[in-house]
Each structure stands twice: as structure tokens, then as C-alpha cells.
Amino acid sequence: QVQLVQSGAEVRNPGASVKVSCKASGYTFASFGISWVRQAPGQGLEWMGWIGVYNGNTNNAQKFQGRVTMTTDTSTSTAYMELRSLRSDDTAMYYCARETGSGPFFDYWGQGTLVTVSS
Amino acid sequence: QSALTQPASVSGSPGQSITISCTGTTSDIGSYNLVSWYQHHPGKAPNFMIYEGSKRPSGVSNRFSGSKSGNTASLTISGLQAEDEADYYCCSFAGSGGVVFGGGTKLTVL
Numbered sequence: 001q002v003q004l005v006q007s008g009a010e011v012r013n014p015g016a017s018v019k020v021s022c023k024a025s026g027y028t029f030a031s032f033g034i035s036w037v038r039q040a041p042g043q044g045l046e047w048m049g050w051i052g053v054y055n056g057n058t059n060n061a062q063k064f065q066g067r068v069t070m071t072t073d074t075s076t077s078t079a080y081m082e083l084r085s086l087r088s089d090d091t092a093m094y095y096c097a098r099e100t101g102s103g104p105f106f107d108y109w110g111q112g113t114l115v116t117v118s119s
Numbered sequence: 120q121s122a123l124t125q126p127a128s129v130s131g132s133p134g135q136s137i138t139i140s141c142t143g144t145t146s147d148i149g150s151y152n153l154v155s156w157y158q159h160h161p162g163k164a165p166n167f168m169i170y171e172g173s174k175r176p177s178g179v180s181n182r183f184s185g186s187k188s189g190n191t192a193s194l195t196i197s198g199l200q201a202e203d204e205a206d207y208y209c210c211s212f213a214g215s216g217g218v219v220f221g222g223g224t225k226l227t228v229l
Contacts, residue, residue, distance in 0.1 A: 035218070037220075044122065044208060044220060044221065044222045044223040045157070045159070045165070045208050045210075045220040045223065046220060047210075047217060047218040047219065047220060049217070050217070050218070059217055060217075061216075061217050061218075062216070062217075095164065095165070097165075100170070102170070102171070103153045103155075103170065103171065103212060104153060104155070104210070104212050104218045105153075105155045105167065105170040105171075105210075106155070106157070106165070106167060106210075107167045107176060108167075109164035109165055110164065111164055112164060
């Protein structure tokens with residue numbers, strides 16, 4: 001069965017970086033894109049960006065451009081999302097999600113990684 | 120890219136039907152038939168409920184249905200059940216702007 005398993009919770013100081021991983025199994029990793037979505041406490045879902053696993057193309061939300069890098073390692077079927085220059089309002093649950101082939105529809109999600117930014 | 124507009128909350132009794140609206144613009148919902156809906160129970164990963172505005176993924180109950188008219192998409196849940204109580208999010212492709220979610224609607228089953 002399809003599974004996306006994310007790395008564990010992280011705590012960072014303001015100004016630091018964090019890199020979250022998302023290990024896929026149960027399907028051909030290169031055949032589907034991966035998006036990253038976050039949810040700040042008490043807030044809604046927010047799309048951060050997408051990476052095409054097959055070719056490495058990315059499309060990031062304007063809000064995060066210059067601060068986020070999405071990569072994949074096809075040898076381990078793992079996607080990564082690195083967010084830099086962290087601020088307190090980056091405190092959120094971060095999810096990876098598999099995109100179906102027909103559009104920006106997210107059919108499988110990771111369990112989420114809580115990133116806390118605090119001094 | 121601004122978030123799509125959803126009501127903050129809706130409620131209904133078991134067995135009733137409710138509809139959640141999701142209003143966007145001509146830059147997102149109005150221009151693309153690429154609306155999806157997600158059910159989110161707190162502390163869990165979201166569930167994929169509707170895609171392309173009205174299609175149900177395999178395994179999703181036919182009590183869930185979606186529609187779109189102009190810049191507004193809607194999710195209807197019929198025969199409300201206690202386990203339907205959750206947050207619901209709409210989502211749309213927004214062209215070069217990427218993807219945008221709604222602010223979320225909390226469904227309470229009375």
C-alpha cells in the first residue's frame with residue numbers, strides 16, 4: 001500500500017534552517033509529483049510548493065520563494081523540503097503529499113512533521 | 120495568491136445534508152476544473168474526498184458530492200454521520216500562482 005513516512009519533530013532557533021524528509025513506498029516514486037503543505041496552529045492548510053520527481057522541476061508558492069528548496073533522492077524514494085531563515089510564524093505541522101497524475105490533487109499524505117521555531 | 124473563501128463553520132444533525140461553499144476568483148476556480156476537497160480530522164493526515172470538482176476517488180462514500188458554478192465550488196455531505204465531524208478544505212489550481220487552499224470549514228454534527 002502507498003505510504004509516505006515523514007521525519008520526526010524538530011525544534012529550531014529563529015534564523016536557522018530545517019530539512020524535513022518524506023520516504024515513499026508502495027508505488028513507483030518517479031511516477032508522481034510531491035507537494036508540501038503546512039498548517040500553522042489554529043490556521044488552515046497552506047500549499048508551499050511542488051516537485052516533479054521524474055525531472056526535478058519545482059514550482060514554489062511566491063511566499064516561500066528564496067527560502068525553500070525541494071529535492072528528491074530517487075535511490076531511496078525520499079523527498080526533502082528545506083526551509084531557511086526560520087521565523088516564529090514558520091511554526092507549523094508540515095505535510096508531504098503525493099499528487100495524482102491528473103492534476104494538483106493530493107491522494108496520499110504523510111503523517112506530518114511538527115516544526116517549532118522558538119528561541 | 121489569496122486563500123479561497125469558505126464559511127468558518129457549518130453544522131447539521133445526523134441524517135441531514137449540509138453544503139460547504141468555496142469561493143474563488145477567475146484566476147483559480149473560475150478558470151480551471153481542478154478543484155479538490157479534503158477532510159481533516161485534527162492530528163491526522165488529510166483525506167482526499169473529491170477531485171476535478173465532482174469526482175470521488177475510489178473508496179470515498181457516495182454521501183460526498185461536489186459541484187462547481189462560476190467561481191464557486193461546493194461540497195455536499197448527505198446522510199450526516201458522527202464520523203463526518205472534521206475540518207473540510209477546498210483546493211484549486213491557480214495557474215502560475217500554483218495551488219491555493221480555502222481557509223477551512225469546521226463541520227459539527229449535532
